[in-house]
Amino acid sequence: MSLTKPNQDLKRDLQGIASDLKWSAVELMRIAERLSLAGNEVDAQAVLRMCTVFHADEDRLAGYADEVKNGRITRAAEQKK
Template sequence: MTLTNPNQELKRDLQGTSSDLKWSAVELMRIAERLSLAGNEADAQAVIRICVVMQAGEDRLVGYADEVKAGKIVREQNK
């Protein structure tokens, strides 16, 4: 199925935001590791919990992008 320009844009936006979340979670995990090594385990665990939430959001966005590709989610063209 060929995607319309608005749907291609939507898919790219979803994939881009998903990638941003993934990159941010990786960086936060590095920060959590440094916090833990510095003896600040409570804050390290808080940052890890944030990463888990971000990774779940990343997974949802990837799923939405797949649904756009399959034609299950459609962005209407501006009239």
């Protein structure tokens, strides 16, 4: 099944945001490591909890992109004002 242009855009946007979250989580993990090495374990753990949330959100967005690909989620045509 071929996707409409709005659905292609939606899928690409969801995948792009998921990728951004993944990159952000990787960078935050590096920051957490530096915090831990500096002896700031409380803040390091807080940052690691943020990474966990980002990873879960990344997975959820990737799932939504798959649902768009399979036609279970669609973007309605925008109405002109």
